[in-house]
Amino acid sequence: MKIFKQLLIILVINFAGELISETLSEPLPGSIIGMLILLILLLTGLVKEKHIAETATFLLDNMPFFFIPAGVSVMVSYQFLDGHLAATISTIVLSTLFVMIVTGLVTQFLIKSKKDD
Numbered sequence: 001m002k003i004f005k006q007l008l009i010i011l012v013i014n015f016a017g018e019l020i021s022e023t024l025s026e027p028l029p030g031s032i033i034g035m036l037i038l039l040i041l042l043l044t045g046l047v048k049e050k051h052i053a054e055t056a057t058f059l060l061d062n063m064p065f066f067f068i069p070a071g072v073s074v075m076v077s078y079q080f081l082d083g084h085l086a087a088t089i090s091t092i093v094l095s096t097l098f099v100m101i102v103t104g105l106v107t108q109f110l111i112k113s114k115k116d117d
Helices: 002-024 030-044 049-061 068-076 085-116
Strands: none
Touching: 002 030, 002 049
């Protein structure tokens, strides 16, 4: 029952993000707004990490499984990529490099700030 309660917390926050996105016609996806809401709730202490820890760990451990639909949709709509192979590959490579660089810089910043404490 504990896992259902944790999942309900996460889903309600995600649903709130979707509602905000649809209501305000924001360019941000509802899932991103939901993650921002969750971050704010965690930082303010309104939601404690222990309230969602087990379900969040399960979701993170099984994250590759959730990318299967996206991969299948790319394979199904490959004809739209025809003729744009160079642009697609360069976008993938550049965005991957960007994410790796930003992740490394944020990690270094967090490690340095932890040492200063």
